[in-house]
Amino acid sequence: MTARILDGRAVSAAILDRVRREVAEFTGEHGRTPTLATVLVGDDPASHTYVRMKANRCAQVGMHSRRIELDAAIGTETLVGRIRELSADPDVDGILLQHPVPGHIDERAAFEAIDPAKDVDGVTRASFAMMAFDEGGFRSATPGGIMALLDAYDVPLPGRHAVVVGRSPILGRPVGMLLLARDATVTYCHSRTAGLADRVAEADVLVAAAGRPGLIRGEWIKPGAVVIDAGYAGNTGDVEYAAAAERASYITPVPGGVGPMTIATLLAQTIRAARDHQTRRVVSVP
Amino acid sequence: MTARILDGRAVSAAILDRVRREVAEFTGEHGRTPTLATVLVGDDPASHTYVRMKANRCAQVGMHSRRIELDAAIGTETLVGRIRELSADPDVDGILLQHPVPGHIDERAAFEAIDPAKDVDGVTRASFAMMAFDEGGFRSATPGGIMALLDAYDVPLPGRHAVVVGRSPILGRPVGMLLLARDATVTYCHSRTAGLADRVAEADVLVAAAGRPGLIRGEWIKPGAVVIDAGYAGNTGDVEYAAAAERASYITPVPGGVGPMTIATLLAQTIRAARDHQTRRVVSVP
Numbered sequence: 001m002t003a004r005i006l007d008g009r010a011v012s013a014a015i016l017d018r019v020r021r022e023v024a025e026f027t028g029e030h031g032r033t034p035t036l037a038t039v040l041v042g043d044d045p046a047s048h049t050y051v052r053m054k055a056n057r058c059a060q061v062g063m064h065s066r067r068i069e070l071d072a073a074i075g076t077e078t079l080v081g082r083i084r085e086l087s088a089d090p091d092v093d094g095i096l097l098q099h100p101v102p103g104h105i106d107e108r109a110a111f112e113a114i115d116p117a118k119d120v121d122g123v124t125r126a127s128f129a130m131m132a133f134d135e136g137g138f139r140s141a142t143p144g145g146i147m148a149l150l151d152a153y154d155v156p157l158p159g160r161h162a163v164v165v166g167r168s169p170i171l172g173r174p175v176g177m178l179l180l181a182r183d184a185t186v187t188y189c190h191s192r193t194a195g196l197a198d199r200v201a202e203a204d205v206l207v208a209a210a211g212r213p214g215l216i217r218g219e220w221i222k223p224g225a226v227v228i229d230a231g232y233a234g235n236t237g238d239v240e241y242a243a244a245a246e247r248a249s250y251i252t253p254v255p256g257g258v259g260p261m262t263i264a265t266l267l268a269q270t271i272r273a274a275r276d277h278q279t280r281r282v283v284s285v286p
Numbered sequence: 287m288t289a290r291i292l293d294g295r296a297v298s299a300a301i302l303d304r305v306r307r308e309v310a311e312f313t314g315e316h317g318r319t320p321t322l323a324t325v326l327v328g329d330d331p332a333s334h335t336y337v338r339m340k341a342n343r344c345a346q347v348g349m350h351s352r353r354i355e356l357d358a359a360i361g362t363e364t365l366v367g368r369i370r371e372l373s374a375d376p377d378v379d380g381i382l383l384q385h386p387v388p389g390h391i392d393e394r395a396a397f398e399a400i401d402p403a404k405d406v407d408g409v410t411r412a413s414f415a416m417m418a419f420d421e422g423g424f425r426s427a428t429p430g431g432i433m434a435l436l437d438a439y440d441v442p443l444p445g446r447h448a449v450v451v452g453r454s455p456i457l458g459r460p461v462g463m464l465l466l467a468r469d470a471t472v473t474y475c476h477s478r479t480a481g482l483a484d485r486v487a488e489a490d491v492l493v494a495a496a497g498r499p500g501l502i503r504g505e506w507i508k509p510g511a512v513v514i515d516a517g518y519a520g521n522t523g524d525v526e527y528a529a530a531a532e533r534a535s536y537i538t539p540v541p542g543g544v545g546p547m548t549i550a551t552l553l554a555q556t557i558r559a560a561r562d563h564q565t566r567r568v569v570s571v572p
Contacts, residue, residue, distance in 0.1 A: 129411030
């Protein structure tokens, strides 16, 4: 068997087309343009690149992005204050705090300064719990993108065994909760897991999100499994691609799989936030 | 092999002894008594019994309990308003909303009206996320009790495979997150799981929380496993006790296992809330 490709580039392009139409419609109807505020702290070149990519994508779909760049030396209080201003700003629909932030800053405190109604990157406690309880809040961008990719290919989830390798608060943990909400049986593995090969071999759906290149050997993959590699690190994923593709039924390439879905999810959630936001503005000014 | 008993009555009695000493110390030092507000909506006899048991336990450890009983016919807004008052009341340290509430009420909205600093029953989204992210908030009472029971018997967790059967927002989901935070490999099973027997057979630690008497057959239990039965329904658990006890290394009886740990956790969290609350009172009135 050779796996079919889960083509994140094609699926995300279709999502971005839809978002572009929705943005044009929104702007025409309400006389203002949906706006994503991006907050970047410090000089990390990779973070700068990511923020620039997101701003470019905003421009491509007709959204505004407002870039806030802050000195690496600022403290938690300054960052929290700045994010609270954005949360209160009626011209801002969504807020993205590029992470990781420098180590001396309390990242959790900064995340929690984001109004959950503007948490289009799905990083707050409220968003996490809404994902876990299937309450329809904003999803963490990469987990939301993974679910959209699975749905685009009609991958069945109820009753199937999904194995998530990795447990970060914005990737492994939330994607497991989203899979559980869709009635999959869900196993979380991580660096302390004993017998990782045996756990992976049981996966009908595997989500590799460890960020350790080549951690998942192709020979571990159950024949016919669906393999999602979210372990991007310098164009290499967590999964031995060629060997895994011989056994899997579907597999994401790296790059071109999960990555493009992340930004598409971010922007799809931003136009949704703008609409919800507009409704609240209208309701509060009757 | 015959399993050792995980004696929830004995462990909870020790916790309540400690709480009693802490309450006396707190009352002596601050001139006020820690207070748990219990909110009960409607006439369900079982709910009345649970609230009475909790009030009795409060009295036994020297805490105040303030019972609020509301008519079954009230709406969500009234309940939310009443809980918000308790959240703002400086004489209230902890709030327990007895659930389930009548079906016409939005239970989630009622839970979210509880100030997370007073959420000693661990039902808010914020508490769930803090459990999931290992951030030290209040635990859902039964999951917190299960973890305390495992710790009382020094059950090792890192790298071991914990299987949770059940995924309710206040039991299955949070106990899985707490086990994951303690470095267990965690599998969530539920009513849609295919091959439940195979999943259960892999458990080094099994938490049965389905509320379906006898669902877990004794012969499924891996020899030497630790079995936690949280599936209380009329003195019967989810696990076939006698057959499971022949294979397990440790097992909770029903009743006398998880049940008493739940109330002990609630009261231990209430004295902790009172202390934190007192600290905030002092800080805000310098």
